Amino acid sequence: MKFARRFLPAIAGTPSRFLPAIASSPRRAAVSATLIAGLAAGPLAGTAAPSLSPAAAPSQAQTMPDGVPGGQSYAALDGAQRDNAKAIVKATQELKLPPRAAVIAVATSLQETKLNNYGDLGTANDHDSLGLFQQRPSAGWGTPDQLTDPDYATKAFLKGLTNVDGWQSMPLTDAAQAVQVSAFGDRYAQWEKQAADIVQADYRG
Numbered sequence: 001m002k003f004a005r006r007f008l009p010a011i012a013g014t015p016s017r018f019l020p021a022i023a024s025s026p027r028r029a030a031v032s033a034t035l036i037a038g039l040a041a042g043p044l045a046g047t048a049a050p051s052l053s054p055a056a057a058p059s060q061a062q063t064m065p066d067g068v069p070g071g072q073s074y075a076a077l078d079g080a081q082r083d084n085a086k087a088i089v090k091a092t093q094e095l096k097l098p099p100r101a102a103v104i105a106v107a108t109s110l111q112e113t114k115l116n117n118y119g120d121l122g123t124a125n126d127h128d129s130l131g132l133f134q135q136r137p138s139a140g141w142g143t144p145d146q147l148t149d150p151d152y153a154t155k156a157f158l159k160g161l162t163n164v165d166g167w168q169s170m171p172l173t174d175a176a177q178a179v180q181v182s183a184f185g186d187r188y189a190q191w192e193k194q195a196a197d198i199v200q201a202d203y204r205g
Contacts, residue, residue, distance in 0.1 A: 111191055113132055
C-alpha cells in the first residue's frame with residue numbers, strides 16, 4: 001500500500017513523518033476500535049491534575065529498563081519544543097502513569113514531529129494529521145483544536161498506549177508502533193535516550 005507522506009527523508013536514516021494514527025485497512029480498523037474507544041468522552045475525563053512540585057528524577061531503571069539501545073539520534077530543541085516536551089511529561093504525571101509512559105510519549109513525538117505542535121499545513125499535510133503526535137480528526141482522535149492542544153493530544157496518545165496489553169514491558173518502538181501504526185515503526189527506538197533524558201530533567205512529583 002502506498003501512503004502519502006508530509007516530508008520525505010533527505011538521506012537514508014533521516015526520520016520521516018509517519019502514517020496517520022489509524023489507516024483504513026481492516027487490521028487498522030480493528031486497532032482503531034481498541035485504541036479510540038472512549039475518546040469521545042475526552043482523555044481528560046475523570047482526571048484531576050495534582051499539585052506538582054520538584055522531585056527526584058526517575059531512575060534509568062524506570063525510564064530505560066533495558067538500558068540504552070544502540071543507534072540513538074539527537075535533535076537540538078528550541079524553547080517551544082522544550083515547552084512541548086514538558087507538557088508531555090506533565091500530562092503523563094497527571095494521569096498518574098509511570099515515567100516509562102512519558103519516555104514512550106516523548107520519543108514518539110520526537111519521531112513524528114521533533115516535538116513541534118503542527119497545525120494545518122495545507123498541501124504539506126499528511127492527510128489531516130495534526131499536533132505533536134500527528135493524530136487525525138477523521139480517525140476519531142479528537143477535533144483539530146483538541147489535537148493541537150499538547151495536553152489533550154498527549155492524553156489521547158496515552159489512552160491508546162494504556163489500551164495496549166503489556167505495553168509496560170514492551171520495547172519502546174513496539175509500544176509506540178502499537179498506537180501509531182506507522183509505515184516505519186522501527187524508527188521510534190532511535191529517540192529513546194533523548195526522551196529519557198528529557199523525562200528525567202522535567203519530571204516533577
